[in-house]
Amino acid sequence: MSNRSLLTYVLISSFILSILIDQASAYGPHKYDCCINYTQKPVPIRFIKGYMEQSSLTVCSIDAIIFLTVQDKKVCASSKDAWVKSAMRRLSYRLKQLSKKSPDGNGDGKRAIPGTFTAVVTPAAP
Known part of the structure; x- marks a missing residue:
């Protein structure tokens, strides 16, 4: 050769x-952007604007709830924690209230649920 x-x-x-x-x-x-552990401290509801679910049946190794904060940070939490269940209920309730206000879902002509987030809401007015 x-x-x-x-x-x-x-x-x-x-x-x-x-x-x-x-x-x-x-x-x-x-x-992929997967959660690998959970936060130990509860996030106050006033700092959360939405959440999405991560499944261990996909690429990621754990089930988690990923909260999106008003500062666009992602916080991983366990769906078994009481504060997480409470926050998800409150966010879902706020989303339902917003969808009742107008046909487009949030009263300003924009979609209430962008992309893959399960619930995205705006902070309550003072």
């Missing part, structure tokens, strides 16, 4: 290997 054909073989093999490695990692869990 000549040096030229060996070099061509190595280059082609390297190229194919690099493509396969990139494809394998594209499906891995590091491409």
Whole structure:
């Protein structure tokens, strides 16, 4: 085998290997934003504007409720905690109240539930 054909073989093999490695990692869990543990401190309801659910049946390893705060931070919590159940009930109640006010759901012409969030509400007026 000549040096030229060996070099061509190595280059082609390297190229194919690099493509396969990139494809394998594209499906891995590091491409997702998963909760890996829960917060120990309750988040006051006035700082929460929405939540979504994370399932362990998908890529992530634990079931969790992900709260979105008014500062656009995500907080992971256990759905078994009493404060989490209470916050979810209050957010769902607020969302129902907002949807009763107008046909579009929140009275300002914008959607009340963007993307994958289960409930997104605006803070109560003072």
